[in-house]
Amino acid sequence: MRRPEPAVILRRAIRIEQHPKHPLYLFTLTASELLRIADVSRVSRDPAGALLGYQRPEVKKHVRNIAEYLNGDQVLFPNSIILALSSDAVFKQVRGPKVDPGIAEAGTLHIPLPKPGHPKPAWIVDGQQRALALAQCKRQDFPVPVNAFVADEVDLQRDQFLRVNNTKPLPRGLITELLPEVSTLLPSNLAVRKAPAALCDLLNRDPESPFKGLIRRSSQDEATRSSAVVTDTAVVKMLQDSLSSPSGSLFPYRNIASGETDFAAVRKLLLLFWTAVRDVFPEAWGKPSTRSRLMHGAGICAMGRLMDKVMGSIDIHGTKAPQLVRAELTRIKPLCHWTDGHWEEMGLDWNEVQNTPQHLRLLSNVLLRAYLNNRRTLS
Known part of the structure; x- marks a missing residue:
């Protein structure tokens, strides 16, 4: 009998307290997991003219080039994907003595998988082309470094998107x-x-x-x-x-x-x-x-x-x-x-x-x- 898929992704993570309301997490996801939990927030407008999202359109040639590299024999992929996590993600700190002066905490991050018809719990702030290439590559178990901050507000996500891409040719x-x-x-x-x-x-x-x-x-x-x-x-x-x-x-x-x-x-x-x-x-x-x-x-x-x-x-x-x-x-x-x-x-x-x-x-x-x-x- 086939086991039902878990409702959450559990991942070892490091929590860094840079902002009292928006903790930062460092962890990994596989290529197959990334787009299961994260959406690309495309820039568009609703019927009333209000701006939605913030990401530029997909650059197909760039995505294809990255996917070809990922399909190679010896792949090093140090560039992290930056995500904005919803507050539905829960971090549980591990017990035991701290090995640093409180700069970071180790624990387990519980990221809920979306139910059919419901929004995903994360949005890609930086690395959308890399994420799309990872979804297309042959090795779906490839581990990907991820930086994520908790932010339900689109305003903060846009702010971070502009800052991250400030020196890039947007x-x-x-x-x-x-x-x-x-x-x-x-x-x-x-x-x-x-x-x-x-x-x-x-x-x-x-x-x-x-x-x-x-x-x-x-x-x-x-x-x-x-x-x-x-x-x-x-x-x-x-x-x-x-x-x-x-x-x-x-x-x-x-x-x-x-x-x-x-x-x-x-x-x-x-x-x-x-x-x-x-x-x-x-x-x-x-x-x-x-x-x-x-x-x-x-x-x-x-x-x-x-x-x-x-x-x-x-x-x-x-x-x-x-x-x-x-x-x-x-x-x-x-x-x-x-x-x-x-x-x-x-x-x-x-x-x-x-x-x-x-x-x-x-x-x-x-x-x-x-x-x-x-x-x-x-x-």
């Missing part, structure tokens, strides 16, 4: 989606990008935003991504430049000392300017960058620099603000070639403009000089 779009959802103190290089990332998300979801549904995000399904025409990295760069430069139109709404941003005022300014852009250039708005360089990275960033100049003289709370912004943008419309023609001063056809520092400087310079010269002529 897709920039994925980082910009995750940053607004992390509430803990971030490294300085990530903290300065949090406000632009949050504003990018606002522009893509706000019903009054001309960008609504047009910004491509890592969490979108294929159908939604196909209708999105602007990369989130271009929008984030435009916002970050304006927020961080003293000459930026968004700079006055950011408190550098406290790190706080007046999002209500920033939202009003952004909607005023970019709604006017859409209205003044309707033939170029909402098209793929292959058909409109206005929606291209170079176009978004160059218009962002023009925004800094135009909005400096506009009272965003004034009743005539929308008409004034449209009037200012109309000044440059005759020289713009977003969808056809030739940019005379740059010596480039409309579709030759690329998202490079040189072309961005050229395009920004052309727009700003044309705007300032037109104002001088009329004044």
Whole structure:
């Protein structure tokens, strides 16, 4: 008679108390056990638009390469998988004298196996490609080193995911989606990008935003991504430049000392300017960058620099603000070639403009000089 499978995995483990609420465990799992207890938390959005998960999509070639190595004759696999364990996992300390000054405790970790239709008790924070490769390799009894911390909160899992991958080449779009959802103190290089990332998300979801549904995000399904025409990295760069430069139109709404941003005022300014852009250039708005360089990275960033100049003289709370912004943008419309023609001063056809520092400087310079010269002529 076949014995029923145990309801838990029992594993010798070391517990390290780094955080009073989130103990850290060091132990091993076999390749077959890893994905039995751990899920990959893919980044996506629910029907209400709230962000779910945090992991990038599977990189099939990378997974295949790791699996081929694991199928070799002599395999050394020291890279540990980092898991976030649910609080359902129980640690039982072994009795006996301690051999260190309380730095770590030995014991047995009880990890419950999930029942059919129920969530797994762990999530992979770092090592998803390695975990998928282990699931595909021939040797399913291969022992895998695991570091795990107890955390039911997705917020903490995202925080650790960003920190672990801070020096790795994570897709920039994925980082910009995750940053607004992390509430803990971030490294300085990530903290300065949090406000632009949050504003990018606002522009893509706000019903009054001309960008609504047009910004491509890592969490979108294929159908939604196909209708999105602007990369989130271009929008984030435009916002970050304006927020961080003293000459930026968004700079006055950011408190550098406290790190706080007046999002209500920033939202009003952004909607005023970019709604006017859409209205003044309707033939170029909402098209793929292959058909409109206005929606291209170079176009978004160059218009962002023009925004800094135009909005400096506009009272965003004034009743005539929308008409004034449209009037200012109309000044440059005759020289713009977003969808056809030739940019005379740059010596480039409309579709030759690329998202490079040189072309961005050229395009920004052309727009700003044309705007300032037109104002001088009329004044």
